[in-house]
Amino acid sequence: DGGITQSPKYLFRKEGQNVTLSCEQNLNHDAMYWYRQDPGQGLRLIYYSQIVNDFQKGDIAEGYSVSREKKESFPLTVTSAQKNPTAFYLCASSSGPRAFFGPGTRLTVL
Amino acid sequence: DQQVKQNSPSLSVQEGRISILNCDYTNSMFDYFLWYKKYPAEGPTFLISISSIKDKNEDGRFTVFLNKSAKHLSLHIVPSQPGDSAVYFCAAKETGANNLFFGTGTRLTVIP
Numbered sequence: 001d002g003g004i005t006q007s008p009k010y011l012f013r014k015e016g017q018n019v020t021l022s023c024e025q026n027l028n029h030d031a032m033y034w035y036r037q038d039p040g041q042g043l044r045l046i047y048y049s050q051i052v053n054d055f056q057k058g059d060i061a062e063g064y065s066v067s068r069e070k071k072e073s074f075p076l077t078v079t080s081a082q083k084n085p086t087a088f089y090l091c092a093s094s095s096g097p098r099a100f101f102g103p104g105t106r107l108t109v110l
Numbered sequence: 111d112q113q114v115k116q117n118s119p120s121l122s123v124q125e126g127r128i129s130i131l132n133c134d135y136t137n138s139m140f141d142y143f144l145w146y147k148k149y150p151a152e153g154p155t156f157l158i159s160i161s162s163i164k165d166k167n168e169d170g171r172f173t174v175f176l177n178k179s180a181k182h183l184s185l186h187i188v189p190s191q192p193g194d195s196a197v198y199f200c201a202a203k204e205t206g207a208n209n210l211f212f213g214t215g216t217r218l219t220v221i222p
Contacts, residue, residue: 042212097142101153
């Protein structure tokens with residue numbers, strides 16, 4: 001069954017800790033993306049990757065880091081430098097103009 | 111600055127009537143537009159799209175209209191059903207790029 005998986009669905013972190021969000025896809029898509037959703041705002045692009053071992057910053061990359069060592073995987077690390085990390089994080093992939101989204105991870109910083 | 115704008119945060123419509131969701135954009139380099147539907151605590155799902163070479167695309171109850179001169183697009187849902195209640199996001203991409211720019215969303219409530 002093809003799709004995008006994100007884990008975990010809910011994540012709690014203490015202030016000052018780094019945390020990594022997982023994103024895996026088996027759609028054989030080259031491009032992968034991380035978006036963040038906050039109440040009353042649209043989806044804002046954090047990072048994207050067009051191909052393995054390459055990625056670019058999106059609009060709100062500060063305080064985040066990514067890696068793309070495999071085509072299927074695009075993990076996002078939320079570092080302690082991110083000032084307001086509590087949000088809903090969405091991973092997506094595409095092979096053309098249409099993006100397919102995972103179910104999301106809700107990160108809460110305590 | 112928000113390049114894709116959805117100025118109505120919410121819309122309520124009676125079941126069976128038409129729902130019209132609006133979206134405006136500022137970037138003339140956008141050449142492809144999409145609508146996504148999102149339920150709470152889930153990822154958005156693709157609904158319908160339109161290329162800038164067209165002014166209308168229809169898929170069942172859903173029709174998207176594009177007015178390039180006004181930099182405006184709209185999504186029509188006819189007839190509206192209670193299951194259509196969700197947040198709808200408008201998105202756009204630039205020529206030659208794959209990343210999408212999203213609007214802030216419109217919450218549609220269809221009243222039975």
